[in-house]
Amino acid sequence: MDVRSVVGLDGVRRGMGDLVGGKAANLGEMVAAGERVPPGFCVTTAAHASGTVPAEPITRAYEALGAGRVAVRSSATAEDLPEASFAGQQDTYLDVEGADAVVDAVRRCWASLDNERAVAYRRANGLDRADVRMAVVVQRMVDADTAGVMFTADPLTGSRSRTVVDAVRGPGGAVVDGSVEPDHYAVDDGRLVDGAGGCLAPGQVVELAAAGRRLQGLFGSPQDVEWVHDRDGVLWLLQSRPVTTLFPLPPQDLPDLPRFYMEVGHMQGMLRPFTPLGLAMLQRMWTRWWGSVGFATGDADPDPLMVGVGGRLFVDLSAFLRSSPLRGRLPQAMDVYGPRARAAVEHLLDDPRFAPRPGLPFPASTGLRVAAALLPSAVFGVGHALARPRAARARAQAAVARLRALRGPGAGAGSASRLDWVTGRALDAMLGRDLTRVIGPVFAGIVTGTAPAALLRGVATREETDTVLGGLPHNVTTEMDLALWRIAERARAHGDLFTRTPPEELAARYLRGELPEVGLAAFLDAYGHRAAAEVDIGVPRWRENPAPVFASVANYLRLDDPEQAPDRRFERAGAAAGAALAELVPRALRRRPVRGAVAAFLMSRSRELAGLREYGKFAWLVPFAEMRRQVLLVGADLAGLGLLETADDVFFLDLDEVRSTVDGCVDRRSLVAERRHLHLRERRRRTVPGTLLTDGTDAAAALPSPAVEPGGLPGTPAAPGRAEGRARVVLDPSGARVEPGEILVAPTTDPGWTPLFMTAAGLVSETGSPIAHGPTVAREYGIPAVICVRDATTAIRTGDLLRVDGSAGTVVVVADAGDGPAATDPTDPTDLTDPTDLTDLTFTDGESPREG
Template identity: 35%
Template sequence: MPTRTVTRSPRTAATDSRAWRSRSTGPAVEDGKRHGEGDLLLRTCAPKVEGGATTRPRSSRVQVAWRLRRKLQALVDCVNICCFLFCWALADVRTCGFAAAGGPWRALPGSGPTLRRDGRGGGTYAVVPPRIATVVRSALGAGPTHFGWIIPFPLAPPSFVLNSGARPEFERGTTTEKRLRRPGGVFSTGPAVQHSSEVEQHPWRGSALSPTTGSERGSLHVLTPSSDESIAAEWAGGKGKNLHTLTASGFQVPRWSVIGLDVFAEFCRDGGLDGHLGRLLAGDLESRAGRIAAEIARLIEDAPLGDRLTDAIGLAYGLAGGGAVAVRSSGPQEDGARHSFAGQFDTFLNVRGLDEVVAHVRRCWASAFSERSLRYRARHRLPADTGGVAVVVQRMVAAELSGVLFTADPVTGRTDRHVVSAVHGLGEGLVSGAVDADTVVLDATTGEPLTTVVGDKRERYDAGSGPGCRVSPVADGDRAELSLTADRLERLHAAGTRLAALYGTPQDIEWAMADGTLWILQSRPVTTPAPAADPVPDPGRDLRLWDNSNIVESFSGVVSPLTYSFAADTYAKVYDSYARALGVRGERLREVQEWTPHLLGYIHGRVYYNLFHWYRMVRLAPLYPLNRRVLEKSLGVAESISDEVADTLHPFTPRTGLRGHVERLTRTVIFAGRFITIRKSVDMFHRDFYRAYTIFNNVDYDALPGDETYRRFRRLQRELIEKWGPMQTLDATILLSVGLLALLTRRWLPTAPEWFTWAAAAPGGGVESAEPVWALRELADQARADAEVLALLERTPDSEAHQALRDAGHVRFLRAVDAYIADYGYRSPDELKLEVPDLRENPAGLFTLLRGALPDTGDGGGTPDRGGEVDAYLDEHLGRPRRLVYERVRGKARAALADRERLRFCRTRAFGAAKRMLRALGRDLARAGAVDAWDDVFFLRLEEIRGAYEGMIAHTELRDLVVLRRGQQAADTALHAPSRFTTRGAPYWSGNLERAGWNSGPAAPGGARELSGVPCCPGVAEGPAVVTDTPRDIGGGILLTYRTDPGWVTALSSAAALVIERGSPLTHVAVVARELGIPTVVQVKGATTEIRTGTRLRVDGAAGTVAVLADPSRDSAAEVPDSPRTETHQ
């Protein structure tokens, strides 16, 4: 082949160090056309090539403009590369589409950055040179096939293609336009390159083969990956067309070719079968299917096959590489969206030699009219004569592992699940049902395994020396071991996600792994219909999803009407302010205000998240697909909602066109600004909050008139609560940064333990929520240093300890106690429930906690250096480029979590101030005769108190409301409340709550020997369980509770380990537990009903398991050792 080199002239190259150099084979064509097979120069700001040298504009003014343009283009390329790296890290196919790597973009070699503009105005495309691509891949850990990404960018080029440096294969045929689906529409990769040569060499093609490969052979078609897409669609059948799309999109597909539909048509004409087929296929098929199939099979077997047809089959065999091949039928309607024809046509494996290939091609043709195929057509009312069948000839892969991947649950149709099945060897054992497969259900977005079933894989199918497969036993060690490792699952999830995005519909994918390569054998739509039970919001029927997974941390059990109404009013004001802070105005804001008052629900006295509204709230910020998944993790919800449901939840009616784009861009820019400056914003809010809080805190509200207290309460709402909205950007920052950190951990540290992400994101020393723990330990140290104080505390009941210290004259220690109450008196169990007194009102709780901290554990208060463990792990597993990126994201996550703890302390104090005011209003209402006792105020709603003071309700009505609600609360307390349920229409009637599982009996305790949950803080501890619903002294045992709130942090000082039935790794107590190095497991279902106090447990915070070692109530001989044993995770 001739070789041509195009360079700048020496003079030009000397004046411009960015000289473009291009090497290729074949003739050169200018301006977006082909420069031989090896290069493609496209019209851009680059200099033109004339006569083998590059010339520059001669005018000085033009030269200056040209240089400025190149500098601007360099800046644009830098911005786009940064965006590419960011989008890769997110790895979200809903944000990033995959370009068709075939056709004009299959491989674009060249050593300089190239821009290409669609001739029809379809956009600009940037191509990174191989040397840059190599660096990017090295930093990102991408394989050689990770090219062809298309990503939307903020600057002019709307898409970006990363060049693989591979040998190019250009399309043959007419100009086509490849379109890719992505949310928000489609975009084009531009016109295809015109093929200008009749000879097309492939690296794997033998020189003796016909030069007509890939296009028509006369009037016949033998199709290859380089055939035009429209030709493949017309002549390759359903399976062949899908193979063409897979190869063109950059997937690893074994070498293949397709014997076109017209080859079978010519076979029928030459053999005189047309008339016979028409006669046999007329009339009722189902009753005569067996007889018709046998007759057609005989006709096809006996009909002559001329040299022309034999040559076509031989050509297809050669193009597939020869040797052992699979011969597969490819019907024109096969692998369609409505009818897959799965299992209706024949496939023959391990076919060797041309004679065998010809014989099996005949059998594939006959399978188009097999009995099962004819009955399938009859049942689906499809015509019997559909133009015959094409045949795929595909190179066999010596598979170590094979299987099927569904990108939607094939049983339920849920698209938020991927289902993977795998067997050793070839997939014939799986397809035939002869081998029990391993099956793993994955989360469709994150790829995390949800359920795993290990099959008894006793046998495997492999290619034999002749046609078909041989069966051999599986080694004993592999039989019961899961074949789908974490790395394999990650690769399969990524491939499945790409394919589902490429086709725009869930896919049924056959795959194989050999020598470390994932091969895609075929892909077709999943034909399982979507489940009728999958709840999709219907505004006309008011579907609601209720979940208390995280809210139970703040509002546990039955709460008073006043607590609920104050909380609901606070949430509405805060998130209304948040929407304003993101630039939502006018009609859009009014739509938001329709659902913000209903973020919380109140069902039989329990507080629930109205979960659909929270998804709407999260969608106010950009990167919704990522943020909603992290929201589910942080809330600890039991089950993710499906993508179909999530995509319907908008904060307001979405706009289309230019106005919609401008609106989204405006919110994104505002959010980005707040995201960048969030620490400064938190510092300013923190300062302003305490300036106002100090004023509210230093008032004796019982000494004020009721109307003055009410006026100050309204002022507190304005100055402390309504200004909180912009701080919700911090929650969005946590969702984004922690989500990105988890994605980087999963991609770059696939072997990291499950607790690693949470440990990496831990705020570190100085988190404000841990201050009460350290202060309590200091108080305990002072008590131990004074023998008289220690003796008094040990013999005096908690309720009398404060007065006893005063009477005994222990002024110094009493001053320390009062200082603790002044600083942390609002931080107590159920601190957000207005009806529960805090330590300021009842200091007995402090002495209960202090009693538990008095025993000297001998550890000096030290804690394991979890940050050091994380740093050591990162030093060992991450190189410098990735480490820099990881630490940047980690630093943002840690800072955001630390700031959140600061704000949560502010929230505690704001609720504490409101609690004091509302209790004072209760006393004022009792003095006025509106209620019988001051604590009746907790059975009123906030709007009713407001109505009494604003003259909107007669105060005489309040007493009857109190009586009614006291009786209702007693009935509600007896009910067993589900954690998650749905209702349609009004929740309290139409049988909604009965169907959801509300009943009047608690669950009976079970007998589980090991429970599992979400790992939160690593470490192993053994000791007796202390099951409690209030924080108290547990004597160094294992603290086990249904839920916690920030007030529980003071109980951690006496706990060897922490087990929480509800909650998430981001709850306050979990954050503090990580700070203190206490092994912690959360979301342990059934922990408080399956385990009794005194049961000896072994808690593994890294594995997320709680093992029952001995249960005295069941094992009479069991003894509970006096002291626990804790192991630090290494």
């Protein structure tokens, strides 16, 4: 047997993780730092690799420990890591006594490496079994008076300022396994703020919090600590591992802390993390646009308004929250982000850290310059669209045609010139005159779609004014979805081919020219620059990988009720809108003559303009696709030089890094591998805070949950109507399907999701805004939608029977999945285990793998 088969904890250090596993490495580091840790030893991975339990060395170490009762715990190499704790996934045995019993417990710990829950956990976290080795920790048992668990950050709100402690009388296993309700304590900055009484004295709680802060400093991140007080009241630390679920912190090195941030990516249907280049491009676009209207921020602003946190896009609203003239208006402005965001802002108005200050967040002269740059063209654009909607639409379409003709450097161009084009001429074209000609009609459409509800308050319900917006013409996303439906109709002659062949195989065959012509080429010419999560330049477009398009076609081919055909549903929504308009206008003129006349004009114009809501984003995505193509060519050049592994590795660098790689021939392969790993880890994050403070607190999560009826989930009304159907929980639209009559439950939606609406009876999403893409299209299809339903994709399971009220903004789980059809489809592509393949990251995850 290897002489390194057993080592004492006092000889273990953090860098020995490959030999002793994560748990033992942390314990050894704690011992070396002078913390009070029960003495013990570790059966190493070298012994596990041999396959034979080293009985004799274990016996000797056990006897040297003084024999008696011990705890035997797993310490795999994948345990207690920053990205995966493996908490409770492998076995622990307490009160083990006798050498033979200890040897047997070690053997059983080894076997638990492949128990069902550990296998499932590795699969969910993308860990390869071949990379995991098992060590085992044996420690003297402590005769517990009180015991429990401590987190040095609040796991519910994310606050790094708060330490929380759960404690019970006797051993702490009941806290870990959740079998009893423990006493709960909270400590803010060393001060007990919650939990007076219970089994711990205030001094013990404060002592625990101080120990937790020491461990957090030792390991460099918030810690999950198991502890015990012995019968003499002495504190022992049994285990410390990173808290793996916390959302990353926003910038900490800024003046005037704390800061308040709002996550804005979800307004574009973007909750998955951006690639580094995708985030950098949006930030560059932001600063370039503000600079063009007189608000200079600079590409390297030391105090930026827009920041990336965890790969998501946040905007710093601190200055607005502290501004005396503006802060009172901020809660109402948050309505577009949902009721929880508004409630969070209202709560922070009373927070002394955000006390009001005189003045605006920016100099008055800057405001005047911005107004002078924007107002004339905005007023003209909106006015022209209201007066001559057909001419305004034609003007916008001509602008998009010019953007389609934009091409970057051709064959033979160098990487430097391609980068210059992307960050120079292409950005100027995206943000220039052509986009301005699109934005005017878009703003006019927003006004005509939203103003009537305010003008007719007390005269018409919101449901009635929303019905007027059903079946809107001139919506580019609706037109895209109906074009997909026409492809599906042509594909019916080849039904088995398109429904039984996996979308990825169909995509490959299409690109090889091996499929029958059903109109896909024309579709991709018009819409191939789109994709789910399309605002990230790092995401492949449908033209590159049409697999999601084929998945949607297969979805449509399952429709067998002619009345549920998307074109018929769209027609019915339009007819209902016409009927509502005919009834509302006379009522409005009768009860509010002046307001009614204005509302009647705007509602009639909404049928001409409100559908353009989607056109602004569609327009700037046209040159965005050409910019992506040019960046990929740069990536191919760098891969050819051995500086990257593959062309799409370039999207895991920011703009400055790409430039320095091109100019200095810097090898970026190891950096990209690390970034891909982090990106995949963030892809698995199920919840993203919508509101974030400097210390990591999700301001909305810290609020009390609103009262709802049993089985009900509160949300925000987004598209009127009511529907009942089985839930289909989808985390990514690519490769997913929604059966006719099912309710689509999603984390967010953007135009890449809308093909799924064609067969859905209703929509439920965790984020969004009534004026965002998903609700807009839902209204046009005449399906009810409820948005901002917190944790919908985890609280609801595929197969649950839902009742959705898009007018009231409520979702009720009428019956769980056990009373209905199968909750999951084993053929759905859900594997996200390859951190090196961007195509997999983008296109292979479909429905939620959660089965209950």
